[in-house]
Each structure stands twice: as structure tokens, then as C-alpha cells.
Amino acid sequence: MTPELKSRPRLAVGCRLNEKGQPSRVLHMPERALRLNGPSLEIIERCDGSRTVREIISELQKLYSKAEPKKVEDDILGYLARLHDQRALDFTSDPADGSADAK
Amino acid sequence: MTSAAKPPLALIAELTHRCPLHCVYCSNPMELARRADELSTEVWSRVFREAAEAGVLQADFTGGEPLARTDIVELVRAAREAGLYVNLITSGLPLDETRLDELVQAGLDHIQLSFQGAQEESANEISGTRSHAHKLRVLDWLKTRRLALTLNFVIHRRNIDQLGEMLALGEASSASRIEFANVQYYGWAFANRENLLPTRDQLDRSLGLLKRAEERLRGKIHIEFVVPDYYAKYPKACMGGWGQKMMLITPKGDALPCHAAQIIPGLHFDNLKHSSLREIWEKSEAFQKFRGEDWMPEPCKSCDRRTRDFGGCRCQAFLLTGDAEATDPVCYLAPQRSKVDAVLAAVNGPSAEPIVKPNWLYRSNPA
Numbered sequence: 505m506t507p508e509l510k511s512r513p514r515l516a517v518g519c520r521l522n523e524k525g526q527p528s529r530v531l532h533m534p535e536r537a538l539r540l541n542g543p544s545l546e547i548i549e550r551c552d553g554s555r556t557v558r559e560i561i562s563e564l565q566k567l568y569s570k571a572e573p574k575k576v577e578d579d580i581l582g583y584l585a586r587l588h589d590q591r592a593l594d595f596t597s598d599p600a601d602g603s604a605d606a607k
Numbered sequence: 608m609t610s611a612a613k614p615p616l617a618l619i620a621e622l623t624h625r626c627p628l629h630c631v632y633c634s635n636p637m638e639l640a641r642r643a644d645e646l647s648t649e650v651w652s653r654v655f656r657e658a659a660e661a662g663v664l665q666a667d668f669t670g671g672e673p674l675a676r677t678d679i680v681e682l683v684r685a686a687r688e689a690g691l692y693v694n695l696i697t698s699g700l701p702l703d704e705t706r707l708d709e710l711v712q713a714g715l716d717h718i719q720l721s722f723q724g725a726q727e728e729s730a731n732e733i734s735g736t737r738s739h740a741h742k743l744r745v746l747d748w749l750k751t752r753r754l755a756l757t758l759n760f761v762i763h764r765r766n767i768d769q770l771g772e773m774l775a776l777g778e779a780s781s782a783s784r785i786e787f788a789n790v791q792y793y794g795w796a797f798a799n800r801e802n803l804l805p806t807r808d809q810l811d812r813s814l815g816l817l818k819r820a821e822e823r824l825r826g827k828i829h830i831e832f833v834v835p836d837y838y839a840k841y842p843k844a845c846m847g848g849w850g851q852k853m854m855l856i857t858p859k860g861d862a863l864p865c866h867a868a869q870i871i872p873g874l875h876f877d878n879l880k881h882s883s884l885r886e887i888w889e890k891s892e893a894f895q896k897f898r899g900e901d902w903m904p905e906p907c908k909s910c911d912r913r914t915r916d917f918g919g920c921r922c923q924a925f926l927l928t929g930d931a932e933a934t935d936p937v938c939y940l941a942p943q944r945s946k947v948d949a950v951l952a953a954v955n956g957p958s959a960e961p962i963v964k965p966n967w968l969y970r971s972n973p974a
Contacts, residue, residue, distance in 0.1 A: 505826060516783065518717045518755020522664070523690055530664060532692040534717045534755045534784055535831075537616070537664045591783045591829050 507557050507584045511595040514553030519592045521548060533592050543568065547580060551593060557584065612850060612898060614662030615888055618691070619669060619855040619866075620651065622682065626672040627700045629735030629969040630723065632761060632796035632803060634866045635671065639973035640858040648678045650860065650880060652685035657884040659690040663854075666691040671858070674701040680709045687714030694719060696759075699745035700738055707748055717755040719786075720745060725772035729765055735969045746780045757784040762813070762833075763803040764954075770816050777828065785828055787817060789835040793867040793922055795970045802965035804954045810838055837947050841912060842919025842935035849897035849921060854888060862887045864894055867922035871931045897921050902932060906940045 507513065515521075518534045529545050531538040540548060546567060550560045561580050565573045587593045624639040646654075655666060666686045673679060674697055686693045695710065696719045710718075722742060723730035730739040749756050758777045760766075766773075770787065777785040790796045790803050805813075814832070821830045836843050846853050846865045855863040861876040862884070868874060877891040888894060896902065900913060907918040919935025927936045927946045934941040 516755070517753050518783065520692075520716070522692075526659075526690055527662070532664065532716065534694070534757055537692070589826055591826070 505585055505588060506581055507588065507595055509558040509561075510556050511597060512553050512556050513551040513560070513584055513588075513593045513595050515548070515551055516592055516594050531592065533590065538592075543579070544583065547583060551584075553596060557581070557595075612889060612894070615658075615854045616663060616847075616852045617665045617667060617854075618654075618658045618663050619667045619853060620654075620673075620682075620686075621855065621857050622646075622651070622668055622670055622673045622676045622679070623858050624671040624973045625675040626670055626698070626970070626972065627675070627736055628672070628698050628738055629971070630761070630795070631733055631735070631799045631967045631969055632763065632790040633970040634791070634794055634796070635970065636794055636867070636869050637798075638869075639671075639971070641974045643974075645676075645858045646856075646860045646880070648681055648685070651682055652689075654856065654860075654879050654884060655686040655689040655691055658854075661885045661888065664692055665694060667694045667696055669696040672698050672701060674698075674706070680706075680713045683710055683715050684713040687716075692716050697721070698734075698738060699742045700736070702745055702748075704748050707745075707752060707754075711752055711754050715754060717757065718749070719757040719759050720749075721759045721761065722773070722776070723761060724766040725760075725769045725776050726766075729769075732967075733761075733763075733765065735967075746776075750781045756780065756782045757786060758782045759786045759788060762787050762789045762805070764805045764809065765803070767805045767809045767813050770813050774820055778824070783828060784831065786831040786833070787813075788831075788833040791833075791836070793870070793926065795968065797926055798968045799965070800950070801953065802967065804835060804837060804950065807838065807951070807955050810834065836920075836923075836937045837951060839937055840939050842916050842923075842937040844916045845920035845923070845935075848917040850888075850894035851898070851917075854884070854894075862891065862893070864897070865920075865922065868893065870922055871925050897931075904932060904934060906938075906942075907934050910940070 520532050522530050522532060529540045531540055531548055546564060547560060561577050564580060565576050568576055584593060623645055624635055625642060673695060683693050693715050694717045695715055699720050723733040727739040731737050758780060760773045792800050796803060817830060817832050824830060850864050855866060856879060857863060860879040862879055863876055874893050874896060876893050877887045903918050907913050919938055921931045924933040924935050925931040928943045933943060936943040936946045
């Protein structure tokens with residue numbers, strides 16, 4: 505699936521970032537963990553249910569201003585879709601939360 | 608390379624061998640640890656801190672039944688405070704709603720609830736306990752809690768034809784993952800193997816059914832299927848490689864590279880009461896023994912797959928051949944593959960009648 509730009513991703517239940525003080529940052533998921541590097545960490549930290557996909561894209565485009573904006577957008581959409589398939593993200597609808605994914 | 612191991616990723620904490628169930632395929636050793644010998648809350652808490660410092664990400668609380676520990680809430684809190692992701696692998700039997708809420712508040716991240724099937728009668732027969740109905744109640748309670756849930760169905764010949772019903776049970780629950788884990792043949796399961804191993808027809812049908820379910824449920828429920836490796840062409844990458852990713856700690860504090868390692872003769876296991884986790888991981892004889900490739904015989908030594916399956920499972924090699932250094936006989940290239948084929952022939956042969964009421968060897972309980 506391709507995430508809708510107006511939807512608000514947030515980490516699914518059972519998925520969380522480890523604490524900031526730890527040597528490497530990981531996204532914990534049931535039965536697995538993803539090590540996060542610069543851009544992936546920047547994306548995940550913004551999946552808090554308050555920002556829309558569009559807002560996350562635009563924040564990352566500013567942060568990585570030397571990169572081609574379209575490439576940044578495509579990378580983010582691909583990454584979010586993958587995390588959704590792995591059940592790490594829920595997307596809540598805008599404006600009211602009527603999504604079937606929401607728990 | 609036998610040294611310079613990367614840190615383990617997961618700590619499998621067998622908190623106790625006590626359990627209200629008596630499953631005929633229990634992965635615990637035949638010789639169970641006594642309650643009086645179990646590690647204290649304080650030692651476990653230190654182990655969690657040492658684990659997190661060594662780079663471990665996740666603690667899997669298991670047993671026996673981990674909820675049989677009266678300090679389970681404290682242990683969850685200690686592991687979480689140490690910085691670990693805390694997973695509780697449970698039968699759900701000793702659980703009530705108050706205890707469940709306490710566990711969630713203590714920081715439990717994920718619960719893996721085991722089922723012995725979808726039908727009450729056969730599930731109770733396998734577990735030797737009237738357990739199924741209570742598990743269904745636990746499923747209901749979980750719907751109203753913010754706690755990630757995996758359902759784990761242990762699969763074998765007597766329940767593999769219930770996969771559709773198991774899926775329905777999972778879909779009606781709050782689970783984001785369903786594991787269909789075929790029994791692996793060690794310990795109690797090895798003793799009951801001839802009554803548990805599915806037929807090839809059963810396995811083929813189940814693979815088709817689960818493939819369709821996987822497609823239908825993509826993005827909603829993740830489906831994991833563990834095949835009985837006797838039917839595989841290549842061995843499983845047991846534990847992600849010996850001493851590579853996981854450390855298992857027994858109720859007494861012995862550190863093992865896998866659940867069954869104690870069956871291998873001559874291996875000595877260091878104990879966390881006397882040594883630090885890092886010291887054991889890096890230096891103990893048991894973890895060094897089959898780490899890397901130096902121990903490998905042919906055909907593993909020159910095989911392209913040796914970095915993927917690590918020569919398979921040492922315990923299985925020992926159980927089937929009497930030699931822990933043999934190539935896992937599951938591999939079609941193994942010199943002793945015929946041992947596996949003989950078992951499959953017995954299960955799939957014309958004389959293989961469905962057994963109405965097997966003479967199960969039920970798992971006992973420690974003193």
C-alpha cells in the first residue's frame with residue numbers, strides 16, 4: 505500500500521524506539537528489531553500520530569536539503585509502506601480517527 | 608573464528624520450569640530444575656542490566672510458565688528499566704485481569720500466548736490440562752489492553768488439520784502476529800515424535816492454506832510458519848548460529864547457546880551466579896564450542912550455505928546420530944540423512960494408521 509499524504513502514522517502497539525541514551529538507536533518490534541541510521545531515525549521519531557505523512561516529508565526535505573526532494577518523498581513513502589506491511593505503523597485518518605487500523 | 612563474538616541480541620530467560628501444563632512436546636529438558644534452585648529476583652535483575660550493557664535488545668521471558676514466578680511483575684519492571692524490550696511467552700493459565708494490568712503497567716511490551724489447537728478437547732489432551740477455555744478468556748481481556756499480542760499455535764499431526772479454525776481464532780483476536788510453529792523434535796517432543804510428526808500430505812495442504820491466508824491478511828496480521836525441519840531440504844539456521852545471537856538462561860542460571868544444549872555430552876555450562884554475562888558470552892567453553900566454522904565437518908566445511916544455516920542444529924545432530932559434530936541429518940547432503948528418511952517413511956508409509964489415542968509421555972513437573 506502507499507500511505508495517504510494526509511494520514512498520520514504512529515508506531516503500532518508493541519513497537520517503540522529504545523531510549524535515547526543507549527549506544528545505538530533501534531525500533532523494537534515484536535520478535536524483531538530494526539537498527540536505525542540517520543534518515544530512518546528522523547522518520548520514525550516523527551511517526552507520533554500528530555504529523556501527517558505530508559508534514560513528515562516536508563520536514564525531511566528541509567533536513568536533507570541537498571537531496572532531490574522527489575527522491576526524499578519516494579524514499580519516505582516506500583519506507584512507511586514497508587513498516588506498515590511489517591505491522592510496525594498504524595495510519596490514523598484525518599481529521600477524525602475512524603481508521604480500521606486504530607486500536 | 609572462534610573469538611570476537613558480536614553481542615547477543617536476545618536473552619531467553621527460562622524463569623522457572625514449573626508449569627500448570629504438561630504438553631507432550633515441551634521444549635524443556637527431561638530433567639527439570641527445582642523451585643528451590645531458581646535464581647532470585649536480584650540475580651535476574653543484575654542479569655538484565657548486564658545483558659542490556661552487553662548490547663542485548665530483547666528479553667524473552669519463558670519457562671515453564673513464567674507467570675508461576677510470584678515476582679513476575681518485578682522481573683518485567685527490572686528488565687524494562689534495564690532498557691530491554693520485554694516479551695512474555697505464556698500459556699496464559701495463571702493470568703487474571705489484575706495481574707495482566709500490573710504487567711502492562713510494569714512495562715511489558717509484548718505477550719505471546721500459546722495455544723495447543725483450536726478445539727478444546729484435543730488442545731486439553733495435548734496439554735494434559737483443562738487449559739483451552741481459560742486461554743479464550745485471556746484473549747478477550749487482551750482486546751481491551753494496549754499490549755502487542757502474538758498467538759502461537761504449536762502444530763503437529765493431531766491439530767494441523769485445524770489451521771483454518773486457528774486462523775479464525777486469531778483473526779477474531781487483537782493479535783498482530785500469528786505463529787504456526789511446528790513442533791521441533793527435542794526433549795519431550797522427541798520422545799513423542801512418532802505421534803506428532805505430520806504426514807507429507809498434511810504439510811502440503813497446510814502450506815497452501817497459509818500462503819493464501821498470508822496474502823489475504825497482509826498489513827493486518829503477520830503470519831509466521833515454522834515447518835517441521837525433517838521435511839526440509841536444508842537444515843534450519845538454529846538459533847541464528849551457535850553463540851551468535853542468543854543466550855538462554857536456565858532457571859538455575861546456567862547460560863546455554865540453545866534450549867536443548869544440555870543433552871550434548873561433555874559440554875560445560877557457566878552459571879550467571881558466578882560469572883558475568885559478557886564473560887560467559889565471550890569466553891565460555893559452551894559458547895565457543897560450535898561458534899564459527901572451525902568445528903565443521905564436510906560437507907559443511909566447503910558448502911556455500913555454511914554462512915546461512917551454520918551446519919544446522921548441533922542438538923539434532925546428536926539426537927539423531929549420536930555425534931554432536933555431525934552435519935545436521937536434515938540436510939539432503941548429510942551423510943546420515945537416511946536417519947531422517949526412515950522416520951518420514953514410518954510416518955508416511957501405508958502402514959501408518961492414524962492413532963486414535965496415543966500413549967503420550969506427558970511432561971512432568973519439577974519438585
